Amino acid sequence: MAKTLNVGIIGYGFMGRTHSNAYRKVANFFDVPYKPVLKTICGLEEKEAKAFADRWGFETYTTDWHEVIDDKSIDVVDICVPNNYHAEIAIAAAKAGKAICCEKPLALNVAQAKKMVDAVEKAGVPNLASFNYRRVPAVTLAKQLIDEGRLGKIFHYRANFLQDWTISAKVPQGGMSTWRLDVKAAGSGVTGDLLAHCIDTAMWHNGPISSVCAMTETFVKERVHAETGKVEPVGIDDACTFFCRFDNGSMGNFESTRYARGHKALYTFEINGEHASIAWDLHDLHRLSYFDHRDDSIVRGWRSVHVTDGDMPYMGKWWVPGLQIGYEHSFVHQTADFLTNMAKGKPTAPTFRDALATQKVCEAVLASAKVGRWKDITY
Numbered sequence: 001m002a003k004t005l006n007v008g009i010i011g012y013g014f015m016g017r018t019h020s021n022a023y024r025k026v027a028n029f030f031d032v033p034y035k036p037v038l039k040t041i042c043g044l045e046e047k048e049a050k051a052f053a054d055r056w057g058f059e060t061y062t063t064d065w066h067e068v069i070d071d072k073s074i075d076v077v078d079i080c081v082p083n084n085y086h087a088e089i090a091i092a093a094a095k096a097g098k099a100i101c102c103e104k105p106l107a108l109n110v111a112q113a114k115k116m117v118d119a120v121e122k123a124g125v126p127n128l129a130s131f132n133y134r135r136v137p138a139v140t141l142a143k144q145l146i147d148e149g150r151l152g153k154i155f156h157y158r159a160n161f162l163q164d165w166t167i168s169a170k171v172p173q174g175g176m177s178t179w180r181l182d183v184k185a186a187g188s189g190v191t192g193d194l195l196a197h198c199i200d201t202a203m204w205h206n207g208p209i210s211s212v213c214a215m216t217e218t219f220v221k222e223r224v225h226a227e228t229g230k231v232e233p234v235g236i237d238d239a240c241t242f243f244c245r246f247d248n249g250s251m252g253n254f255e256s257t258r259y260a261r262g263h264k265a266l267y268t269f270e271i272n273g274e275h276a277s278i279a280w281d282l283h284d285l286h287r288l289s290y291f292d293h294r295d296d297s298i299v300r301g302w303r304s305v306h307v308t309d310g311d312m313p314y315m316g317k318w319w320v321p322g323l324q325i326g327y328e329h330s331f332v333h334q335t336a337d338f339l340t341n342m343a344k345g346k347p348t349a350p351t352f353r354d355a356l357a358t359q360k361v362c363e364a365v366l367a368s369a370k371v372g373r374w375k376d377i378t379y
């Protein structure tokens with residue numbers, strides 16, 4: 001019988017739902033060393049917290065995150081709140097000896113992220129930064145193919161993350177549903193929100209980024225703030241494009257915007273190597289496109305690999321070959337790995353330290369855009 005593991009989730013919004021779902025399902029599908037118990041849900045509004053607890057089966061709810069930290073029976077603190085609360089909660093959780101899963105981006109900036117890394121490493125607590133796209137099976141398979149050397153020397157890594165939801169100047173900034181547009185709550189715009197995902201995946205696939213050259217734009221310069229009711233300057237980047245060099249000599253090209261009309265959440269990447277190329281698209285997340293120049297010329301072409309076979313990453317635990325899974329399963333996979341490593345007293349990649357590296361790239365991107373010059377990154 002697996003030991004029970006008491007989980008406190010802070011934040012019952014979008015990510016609070018994906019993480020609750022993952023803790024509920026993980027032991028049904030994966031051979032994990034713990035049986036997670038949804039102990040406490042925390043969020044700002046009492047009525048909503050109670051309704052969430054009832055719907056998802058939490059034992060209790062609170063509107064004060066300190067209660068989750070102070071509760072000695074809680075083993076795992078899972079942080080699903082806006083970015084400006086990550087550091088304070090994570091540092092308190094580390095001091096209390098809790099295992100911690102924190103949503104991305106790790107922090108508002110590098111200085112905060114460093115303190116978070118120090119706190120978890122000093123306390124020696126298991127930690128995970130929730131860059132969940134690493135655990136979409138097709139994205140994990142891409143890593144496997146690269147590590148096997150199938151692509152050969154890598155020349156290019158390009159990634160996009162495109163949305164279109166802030167084009168209207170009437171969308172407010174700040175408050176419960178539009179905190180992402182308020183620089184004080186989010187830290188940055190598309191760079192920390194969307195490109196951080198692309199950077200995490202890229203550095204996992206292709207190694208560290210050594211220098212960046214970026215441009216950003218804020219198309220709507222002033223918006224009403226939902227909390228003050230006043231028109232205030234917008235401090236986030238609405239769009240960001242950057243070039244980079246990786247340590248391995250390859251070139252990177254990244255773009256993200258919330259102004260690409262027609263795109264809701266189009267995360268794509270393409271990697272070009274000496275022998276082969278790989279491409280992936282979040283809208284078709286269970287497929288991996290693969291081209292291998294070593295194939296016979298008469299059958300050479302892009303293959304669309306349906307990533308559903310039992311010998312493909314994570315897929316042996318789900319249905320039968322040919323039947324696909326979706327977005328929410330990436331959170332189940334990261335939770336399975338988190339619990340497995342936790343039993344060994346280990347952190348799970350991407351660890352807080354890995355997320356600090358991504359934070360450094362994000363900060364260098366924003367600094368480069370500000371001064372209009374290349375920026376080097378040291379880790």
Ligand SMILES: NC(=O)c1ccc[n+]([C@@H]2O[C@H](COP(=O)([O-])OP(=O)(O)OC[C@H]3O[C@@H](n4cnc5c(N)ncnc54)[C@H](O)[C@@H]3O)[C@@H](O)[C@H]2O)c1
Pocket residue numbers: 010011012013014015016042043044045063065079080081082083085103104105130131132176177193
């Ligand atoms: N991994 C991903 O793909 C992904 C996707 C979306 C969001 N995120 C990240 O997850 C985090 C949360 O984003 P979201 O979209 O779930 O936000 P959301 O707005 O849907 O939910 C935020 C939640 O935080 C709670 N909250 C806010 N301040 C609080 C406080 N002081 N104390 C307790 N609770 C508080 C709110 O009540 C709400 O339940 C952010 O860091 C975001 O960047 C990650």
